[in-house]
Amino acid sequence: xxxxxxxxxxxxxxxxxxxxxxxxxxxxxxxxxxxxxxxxxxxxxxxxxxxxxxxxxxxxxxxxxxxxxxxxxxxxxxxxxxxxxxxxxxxxxxxxxxxxxxxxxxxxxxxxxxxxxxxxxxxxxxxxxxxxxxxxxxxxxxxxxxxxxxxxxxxxxxxxxxxxxxxxxxxxxxxxxxxxxxxxxxxxxxxxxxxxxxxxxxxxxxxxxxxxxxxxxxxxxxxxxxxxxxxxxxxxxxxxxxxxxxxxxxxxxxxxxxx
Amino acid sequence: xxxxxxxxxxxxxxxxxxxxxxxxxxxxxxxxxxxxxxxxxxxxxxxxxxxxxxxxxxxxxxxxxxxxxxxxxxxxxxxxxxxxxxxxxxxxxxxxxxxxxxxxxxxxxxxxxxxxxxxxxxxxxxxxxxxxxxxxxxxxxxxxxxxxxxxxxxxxxxxxxxxxxxxxxxxxxxxxxxxxxxxxxxxxxxxxxxxxxxxxxxxxxxxxxxxxxxxxxxxxxxxxxxxxxxxxxxxxxxxxxxxxxxxxxxxxxxxxxxxxxxxxxxxxxxxxxxxxxxxxxxxxxxxxxxxxxxxxxxxxxxxxxxxxxxxxxxxxxxxxxxxxxxxxxxxxxxxxxxxxxxxxxxxxxxxxxxxxxxxxxxx
Numbered sequence: 001x002x003x004x005x006x007x008x009x010x011x012x013x014x015x016x017x018x019x020x021x022x023x024x025x026x027x028x029x030x031x032x033x034x035x036x037x038x039x040x041x042x043x044x045x046x047x048x049x050x051x052x053x054x055x056x057x058x059x060x061x062x063x064x065x066x067x068x069x070x071x072x073x074x075x076x077x078x079x080x081x082x083x084x085x086x087x088x089x090x091x092x093x094x095x096x097x098x099x100x101x102x103x104x105x106x107x108x109x110x111x112x113x114x115x116x117x118x119x120x121x122x123x124x125x126x127x128x129x130x131x132x133x134x135x136x137x138x139x140x141x142x143x144x145x146x147x148x149x150x151x152x153x154x155x156x157x158x159x160x161x162x163x164x165x166x167x168x169x170x171x172x173x174x175x176x177x178x179x180x181x182x183x184x185x186x187x188x189x190x191x192x193x194x195x196x197x198x199x200x201x202x203x204x205x206x207x208x209x210x211x212x213x214x215x216x217x218x219x220x221x222x223x224x225x226x227x228x229x230x231x232x233x234x235x236x237x238x239x240x241x242x243x244x245x246x247x248x249x250x251x252x253x254x255x256x257x258x259x
Numbered sequence: 260x261x262x263x264x265x266x267x268x269x270x271x272x273x274x275x276x277x278x279x280x281x282x283x284x285x286x287x288x289x290x291x292x293x294x295x296x297x298x299x300x301x302x303x304x305x306x307x308x309x310x311x312x313x314x315x316x317x318x319x320x321x322x323x324x325x326x327x328x329x330x331x332x333x334x335x336x337x338x339x340x341x342x343x344x345x346x347x348x349x350x351x352x353x354x355x356x357x358x359x360x361x362x363x364x365x366x367x368x369x370x371x372x373x374x375x376x377x378x379x380x381x382x383x384x385x386x387x388x389x390x391x392x393x394x395x396x397x398x399x400x401x402x403x404x405x406x407x408x409x410x411x412x413x414x415x416x417x418x419x420x421x422x423x424x425x426x427x428x429x430x431x432x433x434x435x436x437x438x439x440x441x442x443x444x445x446x447x448x449x450x451x452x453x454x455x456x457x458x459x460x461x462x463x464x465x466x467x468x469x470x471x472x473x474x475x476x477x478x479x480x481x482x483x484x485x486x487x488x489x490x491x492x493x494x495x496x497x498x499x500x501x502x503x504x505x506x507x508x509x510x511x512x513x514x515x516x517x518x519x520x521x522x523x524x525x526x527x528x529x530x531x532x533x534x535x536x537x538x539x540x541x542x543x544x545x546x547x548x549x550x551x552x553x554x555x556x557x558x559x560x561x562x563x564x565x566x567x568x569x570x571x572x573x574x575x576x577x578x579x580x581x582x583x584x585x586x587x588x589x590x591x592x593x594x595x596x597x598x599x600x601x602x603x604x605x606x607x608x609x610x611x612x613x614x615x616x617x618x619x620x621x622x
Binding site for chain 2: 013046049050051070071072073074075076078079080082085087088089090091092095099100102103104105107108109110111151155
C-alpha cells in the first residue's frame with residue numbers, strides 16, 4: 001500500500017502552516033520526519049489522519065483519495081501511535097490492545113474470541129505478552145508506548161504513523177522501541193515517524209524528510225542529514241561522523257558541538 | 260520497558276504474577292459480579308415492601324403477587340391493595356429507575372469527558388431541568404407540565420453548552436471547553452433558579468420549590484411509572500448498544516478517531532441520552548445529588564473500567580442504591596427525609612474513602 005501526499009497544504013482555520021508538500025511512503029519504507037518545534041510536524045500528522053481538513057491538495061492511499069473515507073475504513077489501513085500518555089481509567093493492557101479492533105467491529109458489538117487472539121498476536125509480535133494482565137496506568141512509560149504500538153498493530157494496518165514514539169523514554173527504551181518499529185517496517189508495514197534526534201533516522205530510516213523555515217526536503221538519511229542542514233534547521237553546529245558497528249557495517253552519528 | 264532478553268528485574272516478575280488474572284477468569288468474574296448485583300437488586304426490591312409505614316410482610320406480598328398473576332380472588336383488604344399498587348410499587352419502581360438513570364448518565368459523562376470527577380450536573384443538565392421545574396411550579400402547573408418543563412430546559416441547557424463550546428473550539432479537541440462552558444451554563448441556570456425562588460410567594464410557592472429541590476418520592480403514584488419508564492428506556496437502550504465504543508472515547512477525541520470511531524456521532528448519542536436520563540430523573544424526583552458521581556466509581560471498582568461491564572453494573576448498582584436510600588428516607592424518622600440530604604450524608608464520606616482508596620487509578 002502506498003500513502004501519497006500530493007501538493008498538500010496544511011493548517012488551521014486562518015493560518016496555513018505548511019504549503020505544497022508532496023511525498024510518498026510505501027510498503028516496508030521507514031520515513032523519519034525531522035524538524036524543530038512548531039514547524040508543523042504534528043499538523044502534518046493530524047491532517048494525514050483526517051483530524052484536520054486539508055487546505056489544498058490531496059492524500060491518496062493506493063491512488064484513492066481518502067477525503068471521503070469513513071473513520072473505520074481509514075483505521076483499518078492507518079494505525080496511529082500518539083505521544084506517550086495515560087488514561088484516567090485503570091484499563092488492563094488487554095483492554096487497551098483490544099480497542100484496536102473497534103474499526104473491525106459492528107456498531108453494537110464488542111470484541112470476540114478471534115479479536116482477543118489478534119490482540120494476543122500483536123503483544124507476542126512485540127515481545128510484551130507478559131504485560132497482558134497488568135493495569136495500563138501502572139506500567140512504565142516505555143511499556144505503555146509498546147502497548148499503544150501493539151494496539152495500533154491490532155488494527156492490522158498497512159501504514160503506521162508514530163508521533164515522537166521515543167519522547168519521555170530512557171535511552172535504552174528509545175533504542176529498543178525504535179528497533180521494534182524498524183522490524184515492523186521490514187515485515188511490510190509502511191512507517192512514518194517524527195523524531196527530534198537525527199541519530200534515530202540514521203539508525204532505522206530508509207527515507208528522511210526535513211521540515212524547516214526554508215521548506216520541505218526529502219531524501220535518504222545521508223543526503224538530508226548534513227552538517228549544513230542541521231545548522232539551518234536547529235541553529236546549532238554539529239559534526240557528522242561515520243563509524244563501524246560490531247559487524248563492520250557503517251553507521252553514521254550526529255554529534256552536537258559545544259562551540 | 261523490560262523485554263524478555265533485557266536484564267531481568269525481579270519486581271517485574273512479581274508484578275506480573277500478582278496481576279496475573281487471565282482474561283477468561285476476569286470475564287467470568289465480571290459476569291458473576293453482574294449476576295450478584297442483580298440478585299442484590301431483587302432482594303432489596305422485595306425487602307422494600309416490608310419496611311416503613313403500611314409495611315407488607317413478605318409471605319403476604321408473595322400471596323398477593325401469586326394470586327394476582329393467576330387471576331385468583333383477593334384475600335386481602337382494599338386498603339392494602341391501594342397501598343401496594345398505587346403507592347408502594349410505583350414508588351419502588353420509580354426509585355429504581357431514577358437511581359439507574361442517574362448512575363448511567365454519570366458513567367457516560369465520566370467517559371465522555373475522560374474525567375472520573377464529572378457528574379450529570381456538568382453539562383448544565385441538572386440546573387437546566389431544575390430551572391424548568393421551578394418555573395412550572397411557580398406558574399402552578401400540573402405534574403406532567405413540571406416534568407416536561409424540566410426535560411425541555413435540561414435539553415436546552417445541554418444544547419447551549421454543546422453548541423457554544425463547539426463554536427468556541429471550532430471542531431478541534433473541545434473537552435476542556437465543553438466542561439468550562441457547562442460550568443458557565445450551570446451557574447447561569449442556578450441564577451435563574453434563585454430568581455424564580457426570589458419572586459416566589461414565600462407562603463406556598465417558595466417552600467414547594469425548595470422541597471422539590473431537596474428531592475423526594477413521597478408523591479409518586481401509579482401514573483409516574485410510565486412517565487419515568489418511557490424516557491428511561493429511550494435513553495438507556497442506545498447507551499447500552501454503543502457502550503463498547505465509549506471506551507475509545509475515554510482515550511481522547513483524536514485517538515478514538517484514529518481507532519475508527521465516529522466520535523461526533525457517538526459523543527452526540529451519549530450526550531443526548533445521558534441528558535434525557537438526567538432530566539427525567541430530576542423532573543420526577545427533584546435534585547438528587549451524588550448518585551451519578553459515586554455509583555460509577557463503585558461499579559469501576561467491582562468490574563473494571565471497561566464499559567461493556569461497567570455500564571450495566573452502574574445501572575444495577577444505581578437502582579439498588581437509590582431504592583435503599585428511599586427506604587431509609589421513609590423509615591428512619593416519622594417524617595420523610597429528603598433524598599438529597601441522605602445521598603449527601605452517605606455520599607460525601609464514601610467519596611472521600613474512594614479518594615483515599617483509588618487515588619492511583621486517576622492521578
